[in-house]
Amino acid sequence: MRYINYIYKLGVMKYLFTIILFFIGIEATSVDEQSAFQDGEWFKFEMSYSGFLKAGNATMTVKESNLDGKEVYHVVGKGWTTGAIKWFFKVKDRYESYFDKETGVPYKFIRKIDEGGHTKDIEIKFDHKNRKAEVHNKKKKKVTTVATEKDVQDMVSMYYHLRNKIDMASLKKGDEIKTNMFFDEENYGFKLKYLGEETIKTEFGKVKTLKFRPYVMAGRVFKEEESLTLWVSADKNKIPLKIQADLAVGSLRAELVSFKGLKHSFQIEY
Numbered sequence: 001m002r003y004i005n006y007i008y009k010l011g012v013m014k015y016l017f018t019i020i021l022f023f024i025g026i027e028a029t030s031v032d033e034q035s036a037f038q039d040g041e042w043f044k045f046e047m048s049y050s051g052f053l054k055a056g057n058a059t060m061t062v063k064e065s066n067l068d069g070k071e072v073y074h075v076v077g078k079g080w081t082t083g084a085i086k087w088f089f090k091v092k093d094r095y096e097s098y099f100d101k102e103t104g105v106p107y108k109f110i111r112k113i114d115e116g117g118h119t120k121d122i123e124i125k126f127d128h129k130n131r132k133a134e135v136h137n138k139k140k141k142k143v144t145t146v147a148t149e150k151d152v153q154d155m156v157s158m159y160y161h162l163r164n165k166i167d168m169a170s171l172k173k174g175d176e177i178k179t180n181m182f183f184d185e186e187n188y189g190f191k192l193k194y195l196g197e198e199t200i201k202t203e204f205g206k207v208k209t210l211k212f213r214p215y216v217m218a219g220r221v222f223k224e225e226e227s228l229t230l231w232v233s234a235d236k237n238k239i240p241l242k243i244q245a246d247l248a249v250g251s252l253r254a255e256l257v258s259f260k261g262l263k264h265s266f267q268i269e270y
Contacts (some may be wrong), residue, residue, distance in 0.1 A: 036163045036238050039064040039073070040261035043239065047254045056081040058092060058254065062160075062261075064101070067108065071101045072196050075156050089116045097156035104161045109154035111184070123156065123186060149180040149187050159188070163238045168210070191215045192230075200231055202241050203257050205268040208234040209241060236264035 020140070041062040047055040055230040058079040065074040077095040080086075096110040109124040122137040131148050147148045153161050158181050173196040195211040231242040239259065245252040259266075 005129070035174055037073075037160060037265040038237055038261065041263070043256060044258040044261050045254045047252065049250055049252055054083050055085055062207070063102065064075070067098045070107065071100045071236040072107065073101055073160070074098050075160065075171065077078060077156060083230055090114050095155050095156055099154075099157040099160065099162075100248070103150075104153075104157065104164065106154045106157035109156065109182075120184075124182070126182075128155075130150075142186045144185060146185050146187075147184075148182050149223055151188065152180045152182045155181055155183050163232075166210070166236065166238055171210070171231070195229075197234060198231065199269060202240060203255065207241060207268055210234050212239070233267065237262050239266075 039062060041060075043060045045058045047058065049055050051142060056079060057218045058077065059200075060075065061073045065072050067074075067115055067206070075097045077093075079091060080094040087098060093113040093115065094110070095112075096108075098108040101105040105128055106126055106200050108126070111120060111122045111124075113120050116220055120140060123136045123138065124135045125136075126132075126148070126235045127134070131150065131152075133146050133148050133152075135146060137143070140228050158179055161213070162177065162179065171194055173194060175194045177192045177194070179190050181190050191214075193213040194215055197208060198211045199208050210233075212230045212232070214228045214230055228246075230242045233239045233241055239256065239262070243254040
């Protein structure tokens with residue numbers, strides 16, 4: 001148990017929930033015409049530490065909505081600890097993104113979290129024409145304006161954007177996909193490396209997948225910058241099936257256990 005206590009003291013659980021929401025949405029003209037997803041799509045993930053200890057759950061839901069007269073997709077991601085773990089490290093996270101149905105650009109992003117008593121309540125509104133983001137920190141009652149990069153995405157909309165962007169026909173092993181992301185009050189350059197195809201065992205049977213390596217910052221949590229591995233279905237849905245994170249101590253894993261509302265047929269080999 002001392003190792004379990006150690007990873008929670010590091011606040012590692014928040015990384016796993018962030019990873020789930022980060023990679024939930026891994027070809028691009030109109031989002032509505034070419035989309036890998038649709039209104040009503042829903043995923044549920046189960047998370048575990050070192051392959052044996054259940055750590056928590058996460059869900060993602062896509063709904064059509066209207067924001068200030070614009071037709072948007074409203075995505076809600078939730079993550080929470082379960083079982084005995086929640087009694088000594090309770091997590092309850094909620095992420096929301098409103099992004100344009102046609103272009104995929106985000107208009108509003110909400111991050112409301114409680115991770116072992118560490119709380120945040122942030123709302124971001126994007127002004128793409130002037131490349132600015134208005135960040136409202138509700139906890140601190142503070143509003144700031146920050147310059148953003150071109151074609152910026154928030155941490156949820158970015159992966160629905162990438163999910164549409166991946167062109168399996170032209171994808172080659174070693175290819176890198178890069179994009180700009182805005183998170184809290186900072187701009188980030190994000191990079192994803194394609195590692196090739198792999199058939200994996202899932203809750204639903206054996207599935208052919210595309211394997212990716214998202215780059216992270218090495219340090220006290222992750223062993224190295226290549227500590228994350230992501231598997232997404234090699235079909236038109238490109239849904240995340242498994243995420244593995246190698247940590248300084250042990251590992252964290254998230255696996256898709258339930259879904260509904262897929263836009264395309266889910267391909268299971270056997």
